Amino acid sequence: MPDTRTPLDALELLMQDHREVESFFRDFENLHGASDKSAQLIAEACAELIIHDEIETDIFYPAVREAADAEDIEDLLDDAEDEHDETLELIEALDELSPDDERRGAQFLALAKQVAIHIAEEETILFPRVRNLKALDLVALAGRMTTRRAELMDSMGLAEAGAEAA
Numbered sequence: 067m068p069d070t071r072t073p074l075d076a077l078e079l080l081m082q083d084h085r086e087v088e089s090f091f092r093d094f095e096n097l098h099g100a101s102d103k104s105a106q107l108i109a110e111a112c113a114e115l116i117i118h119d120e121i122e123t124d125i126f127y128p129a130v131r132e133a134a135d136a137e138d139i140e141d142l143l144d145d146a147e148d149e150h151d152e153t154l155e156l157i158e159a160l161d162e163l164s165p166d167d168e169r170r171g172a173q174f175l176a177l178a179k180q181v182a183i184h185i186a187e188e189e190t191i192l193f194p195r196v197r198n199l200k201a202l203d204l205v206a207l208a209g210r211m212t213t214r215r216a217e218l219m220d221s222m223g224l225a226e227a228g229a230e231a232a
């Protein structure tokens with residue numbers, strides 16, 4: 067029987083990731099203080115950001131770059147890649163703090179701020195341009211990204227969110 071669900075395209079998939087990351091940050095802010103739960107949220111958000119980074123920088127950005135028909139898209143991609151590097155640096159800095167270090171919360175909020183700016187730029191400037199690239203098959207791209215996500219989650223020992231029980 068054919069699968070009647072409309073597959074998500076690459077942009078919808080990335081925006082779904084963005085909403086998930088935002089929900090981690092929101093939950094963290096609502097906790098008001100350090101706890102086991104906040105440590106867990108930090109770990110989950112960082113794992114999600116690392117996976118998201120790899121999917122975007124290894125698959126999505128190169129595919130867009132190949133299909134890009136204008137120099138300004140290339141500039142947007144350069145900026146986006148720089149922002150990903152900054153995000154990874156913030157995650158590394160967070161990792162270097164011991165679990166009971168009081169600066170972890172502030173460091174995580176700095177990460178949240180940086181990611182929020184990046185997400186807004188992607189969704190308002192880059193993604194609308196990408197949607198108009200005729201040479202890019204966004205559904206096929208989504209397939210490659212989904213496969214990579216599953217591999218990464220597997221290698222990190224994480225369960226797929228929303229995975230259906232057999």
Ligand SMILES: [Fe+2]
Binds near residue numbers: 150184188
């Ligand atoms: Fe990004």
